[in-house]
Amino acid sequence: MDAKEKAEDLFTTYRFALSIPNAPLGEYKDQIAKQCAMIAVDEIIETTFMKATYIDWGFVAIQKISTTDYWQEVKEEIEKL
Numbered sequence: 001m002d003a004k005e006k007a008e009d010l011f012t013t014y015r016f017a018l019s020i021p022n023a024p025l026g027e028y029k030d031q032i033a034k035q036c037a038m039i040a041v042d043e044i045i046e047t048t049f050m051k052a053t054y055i056d057w058g059f060v061a062i063q064k065i066s067t068t069d070y071w072q073e074v075k076e077e078i079e080k081l
Contacts, residue, residue: 003070008076010037030081039077045071 001009014033018025025032 002076003073006070006074007037008080010074011078011081012041013037014040034078034081038075041071041075041078045075 010031011041015029018029018036023029039051
């Protein structure tokens with residue numbers, strides 16, 4: 001799935017979840033769905049790309065691995081929606 005398809009998939013998933021009968025979201029449903037999708041991608045970027053390295057004597061060094069271009073592209077595609 002390319003970045004554009006993933007962005008649309010995330011947006012659609014949240015939009016469907018917000019389509020509760022009689023929900024007072026009205027015209028804001030799309031904006032809220034977009035914001036939820038952005039939060040999800042930000043969390044993926046922030047938490048998935050951590051690497052723990054075990055060093056002598058039980059110490060652990062955690063370093064952030066640079067995020068993939070894919071998730072950055074997904075963010076850009078969500079912004080375009």
